[in-house]
Amino acid sequence: METRRLELLAELSRLGSMRAVADVLGTTTSTVSQQIAALSRETGSVLVEPDGRRVRLTPAGRRLAEHAVTILAAVEAARLDLGPEAEPNGTIRIAGFATAIRGFLLPVIMDLAASHPRVHILIREHEPAEALALLTGDQADLALTYDYNLAPATVDPSLKATPLWTAKWGLGVPALTTASAAPTGTAQAVFAGFREHDWIVNSRNTADEHVIRTLASMAGFSPRITHQADSLDLVQDMIAAGLGVGLLPIDHATYPAVRILPLTSPGVELRSYSVARQGRLNWPPLALVTCLLTDRAGRMTPGDDGLPSTGA
Structure with missing residues (x-):
């Protein structure tokens, strides 16, 4: 089996369409189709089947795609192994x-x-x-x-x-928040104390939003997410300005107008x-x-x- 054909099958498994494979690898959909068909003949197995206007892998195709990942990694390792003792450059x-x-x-x-x-x-x-x-x-x-x-x-x-x-994270809130309005204890208890606040999340990644929604759900409410920022310094500026609350790393140097409340049971890391x-x-x-x-x-x-x- 040609490694190029195995690469096409592995990419088809990952991307889900021949057009996407062609775009990623800089070839044509026709070429991808022809190479997959040739691979089917080589293996004696049907590797793809129609799925509307697209195709999907058969069980045999999925199995071969799993082998392809291992085979391609082994081929790459063998190529790189030609000079393992060489000075890194x-x-x-x-x-x-x-x-x-x-x-x-x-x-x-x-x-x-x-x-x-x-x-x-x-x-x-x-x-x-x-x-x-x-x-x-x-x-x-x-x-x-x-x-x-x-x-x-x-x-x-x-x-x-x-x-x-790894780094532990907490909830960044205005420093002037009174003790009664900034409960301690479990993460659910801390979040519950800010259920009426707006929430700030990352503008380029959804992971922290997922954490916020998970903990808010555990506390019995849906967070009102209104602001997005990629810079943690800007998040602090927003918190200090009273625009909302958001996750911040515990070890992060905070502004005088911002405090970070620890989150436990569960913690955020x-x-x-x-x-x-x-x-x-x-x-x-x-x-x-x-x-x-x-x-x-x-x-x-x-x-x-x-x-x-x-x-x-």
Whole structure:
């Protein structure tokens, strides 16, 4: 079986339509159809069947697509394994959120300049969904992403996520809020105390909104979400101006006009990851940078140097 045909089948399984596969891989729908048909003949199995104006994978097609992910990862690993002892060198394209770039990646880049000057990093600032899209589209080699314990992200089987650091989050409210209006205790109790307030969420990611809606539901109300902002500093400005309340990291340096209430039972925890395509972590430069990021995350506590201050 040709790996190119297996790649097309794997992408069809992921994207759901031949047109989408053609667009992503820069070919034509006709070519995708012909290659899938050839793969069917090679395997002696019907891999796709009509589904209205589109097609869908048969059980055999889905099974082969699962094998394809493993096979393609193995082929990629074999290719990268040709020079595993070589001195790391090359350009790594990294897409990630601002906190991880500023607090973790930039220090790693400065270390690399002295220890491995032949390794170069290209940075693109993106929220997780955007970074993962670049990664799966082969427009990035590494993605720095995050999710929350109450809004776990779905991991694509073609990707490998390496945990980095975690950070506890609380509810940011105006500092002048009276003690009676700022209950303590469980997250549900804290949220219930602000059921009549407006709520502020991220403008480029829905994970924190999912957390807010989950905890509000547990507290017996539907939050009135009115404002969106990507910068956590701007979220604080909005809270200080009395425009609403929103999630903020516990270790975040707060403005005098803002206080952060702890959330427990359940708590809210942001979890960060470095993500690469399966099989590519054997590439020496990428393995090196991933290792350095993991080491740095293990040696520091988010908030030690003012993190995070923009974008979650």
